[in-house]
Amino acid sequence: MTHAIEGWFAVDADGVFLLGTRCAACGTVCFPPRRGFCPNPRCEGEDLKLTRLPRRGRVWSYTNACYPPPAPFVAAQPYEPVTLAAVELDGAGIVVLGQVAGLTVDQLDVGMELELTSGPLADGPLVWMWRRAS
Amino acid sequence: MGVGMHPWGKWGRPFLEYGVAAARAALRDADIAWTDVQYVVGADTIRNGYPGFVAGASYAQALGWTGARIASCYAACASGAQALDIARTRILAGLCDVALVVGADSTPKGFFKPVGGDRPDDPDWLRFRLLGAANPAYFGLYARRRMALYGSTPDDFAAVKVKNARAGSLNPMARYRKPVTAEEVLASPMVADPLRLMDICATSDGGAAVVLASESYARRRGARDLVFLSAVSTVTPTFPNTVLELPNFATDSSAAVPAPERPFRAAIAYAAYEEAGVGPKDLSLAEVYDLSTALELDWMEDIGLCPPGEADKLLRSGETGLGGRVPINPSGGLASFGEAIPAQAIAQLCELTTQLRGRAGPRQVPSPRTALAANQGLFGHGSALITTR
Ligand SMILES: [Zn+2]
Numbered sequence: 155m156t157h158a159i160e161g162w163f164a165v166d167a168d169g170v171f172l173l174g175t176r177c178a179a180c181g182t183v184c185f186p187p188r189r190g191f192c193p194n195p196r197c198e199g200e201d202l203k204l205t206r207l208p209r210r211g212r213v214w215s216y217t218n219a220c221y222p223p224p225a226p227f228v229a230a231q232p233y234e235p236v237t238l239a240a241v242e243l244d245g246a247g248i249v250v251l252g253q254v255a256g257l258t259v260d261q262l263d264v265g266m267e268l269e270l271t272s273g274p275l276a277d278g279p280l281v282w283m284w285r286r287a288s
Numbered sequence: 289m290g291v292g293m294h295p296w297g298k299w300g301r302p303f304l305e306y307g308v309a310a311a312r313a314a315l316r317d318a319d320i321a322w323t324d325v326q327y328v329v330g331a332d333t334i335r336n337g338y339p340g341f342v343a344g345a346s347y348a349q350a351l352g353w354t355g356a357r358i359a360s361c362y363a364a365c366a367s368g369a370q371a372l373d374i375a376r377t378r379i380l381a382g383l384c385d386v387a388l389v390v391g392a393d394s395t396p397k398g399f400f401k402p403v404g405g406d407r408p409d410d411p412d413w414l415r416f417r418l419l420g421a422a423n424p425a426y427f428g429l430y431a432r433r434r435m436a437l438y439g440s441t442p443d444d445f446a447a448v449k450v451k452n453a454r455a456g457s458l459n460p461m462a463r464y465r466k467p468v469t470a471e472e473v474l475a476s477p478m479v480a481d482p483l484r485l486m487d488i489c490a491t492s493d494g495g496a497a498v499v500l501a502s503e504s505y506a507r508r509r510g511a512r513d514l515v516f517l518s519a520v521s522t523v524t525p526t527f528p529n530t531v532l533e534l535p536n537f538a539t540d541s542s543a544a545v546p547a548p549e550r551p552f553r554a555a556i557a558y559a560a561y562e563e564a565g566v567g568p569k570d571l572s573l574a575e576v577y578d579l580s581t582a583l584e585l586d587w588m589e590d591i592g593l594c595p596p597g598e599a600d601k602l603l604r605s606g607e608t609g610l611g612g613r614v615p616i617n618p619s620g621g622l623a624s625f626g627e628a629i630p631a632q633a634i635a636q637l638c639e640l641t642t643q644l645r646g647r648a649g650p651r652q653v654p655s656p657r658t659a660l661a662a663n664q665g666l667f668g669h670g671s672a673l674i675t676t677r
Contacts, residue, residue, distance in 0.1 A: 158417070158418055159408065159414065159418060177544070180544045180545070181543055181544040182528075182540075182541055182543065182544040182545065183541040183543050183544075184538075184540075184541065185537065185538040186537060186538070193527060193528075193540060194527055194528075194544060194545055195527050196545075197544075214429075214433065214532070215429040215430070215432045215433035215436070215532075216429070216432055216481075217425055217428030217429050217431075217432055217480045217481050217482075217483075218425075218428070218480060218481045219420050219421075219422065219424075219425055219480060220477065220478045220479055220480065220481070221479060222420075223399070223416060223420030223421070223422050223425075224398065224399050224401045224416065224422065225401065225416070226402070226406075226413060226416050226417040227416045227417060227419075227420040229420070236419075236420045238419060238420075238421060238425055238428075238429070240429055240532050245543070246541055246543055247528070247530075247541045247542035247543035247544075248538055248539055248540070248541040248542075248543070249530070249532050249538060249539040250537065250538045251415075251419060251421065251429075251532060251536075251537050251538065252419065253419055253420070259481040263436075264432065264433065264436035264437075265436070275418075281418050281419075
């Protein structure tokens with residue numbers, strides 16, 4: 155299935171993974187994956203290895219879009235509020251924003267555990283999403 | 289030396305008109321002629337085509353070419369602060385005596401959208417395409433985080449709007465001039481949970497301008513009521529920035545390097561305090577960036593008025609309202625003005641200056657001496673100004 159963006163996430167038999175980079179010199183993790191130089195200003199690392207990021211994390215915060223977001227977002231008809239969560243990935247010290255599948259804001263809490271999945275945008279291509287941790 | 293604004297609203301006219309009107313008002317206020325201006329800086333607007341990208345030249349042409357030195361600059365919401373910074377630095381370097389700084393915008397209806405076209409290499413475009421994350425989504429995340437960490441409530445957020453709407457009702461330049469009640473805020477439609485329509489600032493048209501001069505030039509011209517621009521901090525975050533910022537998908541990672549002692553927003557104010565040689569206790573008033581009601585509470589803590597988690601209490605005590613010890617957003621804030629991006633930081637300076645000169649009429653803060661304005665531009669342009677008299 156087409157991904158809404160190439161190289162940011164992978165779907166295979168092991169599940170859905172965000173693809174980030176890890177600096178070989180200092181261990182700094184980035185999402186989305188980065189090319190060139192490590193963002194740590196005190197690191198001269200240029201060897202940024204593509205890595206699968208932890209699939210689980212805890213909700214840093216969450217919200218929703220009660221009105222259809224403007225283009226280039228393609229809103230479903232009829233529109234259901236898009237739920238968003240910023241999730242702090244286990245052990246990576248990084249917070250990643252994504253749509254939430256199958257949960258509304260009333261079912262979310264800061265600190266709650268979520269895991270990665272994927273789901274389609276209204277016009278078809280897949281994007282990474284968060285769902286209730288199994 | 290002088291400040292000027294075009295009233296904010298949805299007028300539907302070209303941004304140049306607002307900017308030129310504000311510039312003329314500032315020149316009149318400074319009692320100097322346009323032909324006296326040695327340096328002109330325009331804060332750019334990206335939604336208004338070529339003239340907006342080269343705003344400095346657009347204003348200079350509209351006012352009449354004079355051969356003045358010129359600059360145009362874009363730093364999203366910090367554009368005005370950066371324009372002021374450039375002019376101030378040039379004056380302090382002795383390269384000119386008097387400069388005009390102008391910012392204005394004409395905004396479309398509804399949410400700010402990314403620049404058009406199919407641009408999958410632009411994170412600002414991608415956040416809409418992949419997530420539908422408009423600006424209010426980020427404000428919603430901050431607000432919900434605040435509720436979880438500090439126990440803030442939608443009532444607290446509504447109280448910010450009530451306070452700012454009251455101040456805005458006393459400001460002829462504000463777009464919204466009607467006082468509101470907490471009930472009205474809490475009954476307005478939800479936009480980005482937990483924020484409602486009246487918690488979030490609108491987009492507006494508007495313009496603001498200031499005449500900046502060296503002290504010796506101002507005195508030579510017989511200017512009175514001098515207000516000193518004691519600091520302009522336009523700083524980047526320090527790695528790793530562990531707060532999710534517009535328009536990003538993720539924070540920096542703190543896995544290899546611990547988060548800095550001062551988060552980005554606090555660092556913005558601190559850099560200004562350091563440059564001006566003052567501290568939060570010296571403030572008589574502040575204009576902070578209330579993109580949402582909840583964000584004003586965050587800023588109160590970030591500029592050091594109270595420890596983290598205590599802004600709600602300070603708000604409820606009335607100390608940040610008109611008549612309180614340190615009024616926040618006595619202009620009415622973005623809640624009453626709305627966003628006109630390149631004009632905002634300049635408009636904040638207009639309010640600080642008007643207050644310090646004692647000319648703010650019914651919203652006047654008694655005998656202010658030191659004031660701060662803080663805002664923040666997309667992609668890590670922090671900015672704060674401090675004025676003293
Ligand atoms: Zn590194």
